[in-house]
Structure formats: C-alpha cells, structure tokens
Amino acid sequence: MELTPQTSLLQWYNKNGRHDLPWRTTDNPYHIYVSEIMLQQTQVKTVLERFYFPFLERFPTLLDIAESDLDDVLKMWEGLGYYTRAKNLHHAARQCNGILPDNAHDLMNLSGIGRSTAHAIAAFAYRESLPILDANVKRILHRYFALKERNEKKLWEYAYALFDSSHPFEYNQAMMDVGATVCLAKKPLCEVCPFKESCQGKTDPLTYPDAKAKTRKPIRKRSIIVYQRHSRYALMQRKERFLHGLWGFYETTEIPGGTALGNITQHYSHFTLEANVYLSHEDVEEEFEWFTIEEITQLSLSRADHKVVEFIKKSA
C-alpha cells in the first residue's frame, strides 16, 4: 500500500529531521519568535553559532527588549545583517507590551512579522494548524506540483493543498528540513526524498520554477574620510533605512585630500561598495560625534565600517 505524501514526510522527519535545534526543543514562544526573525534570509549555522544564545542571554524575555533602547538591541544584532529586523523586533516588543500574542492573526499585526513568520511561530509555539511558505517550501512546491510560474498567491494555495493539518509542527519543520537537506536548489537529492513517489517534477527538478532574470549588481565607488581630532574619530548614526541605527564614518562621492589608509570592498544585497579610505585632520562642520577607538567598540558598526576601524588601528 502506498503511503500518503504527508505520512511519508512524517516518517522521513522522524528519522532524518534536525531534532536538536534549540528553537525546536523549547516551548518558549519568545525564543521561537527570536529564532524565526534571526533565521530570515540567514543560515542556520550563523544564527546557531553566533547570535541566538548571546541575544537570549542579554534579553531573557520580550519585556526586556521592550524596556531597552533600540541601540542595545542593535548591538546584539551587529554583524547579523538586515538591521530592520532588529528595529522591528524592538518596535513589536513595545507594540504588545512584552506579551507575545498567542495566535497567528494577532502576531501578524506586529512589525516584522509577515504571514509566513506568523504561521511559523503559531505552529511551533502554539501548535496552530497553519502552513508556512518560506524559500524551502516554495522550492519544494514548485517542483512537487511542476510549477514554472512564480506566483505567491497560487503558492499559498498549493501550500495548503500539501499541508498536513493534523501535524502542523512536524509538517512545517519537516518541509524546511527537506528543503535544506534534500530538495536542494542546485543539487536535488531526489532518490532520498520522501516525496519521490508523488513529486511531479522529479524527472527535471532544476526546471522549476523559471530562472530569475540575471541582473548585475551595480558598483558604487565612494570615499570614506576618517576625521581625527587628537585621539578621537568622527562618526554619525545612520538615520536612513540603509544600515539604519548603525554608526559609520563619513562617506562621500568626492575625492578628498588626506592620508590614504587603504581600500575596502563590501558586497551588500543590492550593490557593491568600493571605497578608498582617507585619514584627515581638517576641521569639519558636519554634526559628528567623536569617539576613541575604545569607545567605538561600544557602538554598532557595519562590516564595512569595522574594516575602516582596522585601518585606523594599523596606521596608529
């Protein structure tokens, strides 16, 4: 007798799932929430080894976040990227007064929690019977139902079609594990896949969905000027959306004078920064704040600005 795809998936998960992930072995909704936000567009290894535990130690409860300054949250987020997540997490903590809603509908009203994340938290923390639709599930669905077209609305319908409503926790976790370890983007391992019997795309999995149009990342050439007064250096806290809340040195399209310290290249999500770094003792009228190297380590800086700090240390 043939197994249903849901039963096959469940059996696969029991044997092959990543059961030891800390956000799977807890029933603390706040811990699960933090993990879901950190894991957005971010590899499990990075979250697991560098960010998840230190963050929860610094902020043991959601109320601790609500009662802290955004700068303190950003400091724990430093290096993780997509800093709007930290801003939204801080805002969400205050929106709900440190008390996380216990259902997907109310979770979705919080900043930074979309439909998929709301479903994930609700399914994992409260066993609410809802499917998720993340990149892993999307890839599986495109192949399983042989869908060439990328269509978010239709994918949600297919997500419900394959969903095992009797086992929301195990199903959703299993789908992410299959996506992460079997239904791989470049090398799908169809022979060990729990869906190998019923998958409609198994003969040519790489053709689903249609390939994205290739676009070349633009290169932005900039000068970074490190203004120095005695043993202090000029930084500003970014107000714009890009790297919001992080501190940085002065950046310009002008070619300045001063001592050349070196060059940095930084790849961002939508452009590449190529910058020449200069040290200058000129007076400046811009509204900077001035910090020693020691004090700078207390701030939150982007990767690129950390590279600048390294140049300063070498030149000193």
Place this chain on the structure above:
DNA sequence: GAGGCGTGGCC
C-alpha cells in the same frame, strides 16, 4: 508587484 535591505559560505 518589484525593489530595497547585510553578511558569510559555497563552488
């Protein structure tokens, strides 16, 4: 709906 939004790892 398309584009903005970080960083590290992989080949």
Place this chain on the structure above:
DNA sequence: TGGCCAAGCCT
C-alpha cells in the same frame, strides 16, 4: 572569483 544562496518583510 564573482554570482548565488540562506527560515522574508516592508514600502
């Protein structure tokens, strides 16, 4: 080594 990819959301 440059281009893709990794538990999306917001505007």
